[in-house]
Amino acid sequence: MKKQSGAQALERGLAVLEAVAAAPPEGMRLTEIAEICGLEQPTAHRLVAALERGGYLTRVGDSKRLRLGLKLFQLGATGADAGGLAAAARPALVRLAAASGDCMFLMARSGFDAVCLDRQDANYTIRSLTGHVGGATPLGLGPGSTTILAHLPEAERAEVLVANRERILALGHDVPSKADLAAIRKRGFCHEVNRSVAGIVGAAVPIMTPKGHPIAAIAIGATEARLPETRLIDVIATMKEEARRIEAIIASSRDGLLS
Numbered sequence: 001m002k003k004q005s006g007a008q009a010l011e012r013g014l015a016v017l018e019a020v021a022a023a024p025p026e027g028m029r030l031t032e033i034a035e036i037c038g039l040e041q042p043t044a045h046r047l048v049a050a051l052e053r054g055g056y057l058t059r060v061g062d063s064k065r066l067r068l069g070l071k072l073f074q075l076g077a078t079g080a081d082a083g084g085l086a087a088a089a090r091p092a093l094v095r096l097a098a099a100s101g102d103c104m105f106l107m108a109r110s111g112f113d114a115v116c117l118d119r120q121d122a123n124y125t126i127r128s129l130t131g132h133v134g135g136a137t138p139l140g141l142g143p144g145s146t147t148i149l150a151h152l153p154e155a156e157r158a159e160v161l162v163a164n165r166e167r168i169l170a171l172g173h174d175v176p177s178k179a180d181l182a183a184i185r186k187r188g189f190c191h192e193v194n195r196s197v198a199g200i201v202g203a204a205v206p207i208m209t210p211k212g213h214p215i216a217a218i219a220i221g222a223t224e225a226r227l228p229e230t231r232l233i234d235v236i237a238t239m240k241e242e243a244r245r246i247e248a249i250i251a252s253s254r255d256g257l258l259s
Helices: 006-021 030-037 041-053 070-080 085-100 143-150 154-170 178-187 229-252
Strands: 057-059 066-068 103-110 113-120 136-138 190-193 200-208 214-223
Touching: 006 030, 006 041, 006 057, 006 066, 030 041, 041 057, 085 103, 085 113, 085 214, 085 229, 103 143, 113 143, 136 154, 143 154, 143 178, 143 190, 143 200, 143 214, 200 229, 214 229
Parallel strands: none
Antiparallel strands: 057 066, 103 113, 103 214, 113 136, 190 200, 200 214
């Protein structure tokens, strides 16, 4: 058997983690991992054993099923706020949730996706596209994600749209047009009805670095009845104020956080 290279082993190990992450709560068997990842049984066994020793995978009770280990949650908690963005934004999200009574989200760019770094629920809890902290959507899907996309430089924006087009369509959503994104930039926020969750609407404003790059967005999720056009104006104004406060923290930090 040909020995796999270090890079190949790493890629296969990451594939195993992604497969287990997508598994149901009861976990996944080794045979299932091997099949999904296209691995021979001995190779899958070696990878799983190594990941289990490192705490990246763990057994579900006394069974042979596997799920993600706490080591990943530790790394995720550290990595999610490596630049201090979540810590800088959390007071703003808490204030907004308390004032509005609705769910507030912090969405940050990660490559071609937007990841939920923080979520503050208030009186009215809703289902969202990301679902929970750590959930992600392609840039261009959802108000926070689309707000970030709209404020990217033109060439980068076009590249992301090409890369994410099929992903967004596959999820049953429309790809935002150039006119849609231009309108978002002009008014400084995104407002849309959630097509995946009936009766839910969302809105978002961008968070920009000192160099003018969109790294994140503050988003609100609410029922249509709670966020009519008349209330939306005041809510967006407050969200923009909080976004400017976060930007000031970023600008005044020693390393500019994620500038």
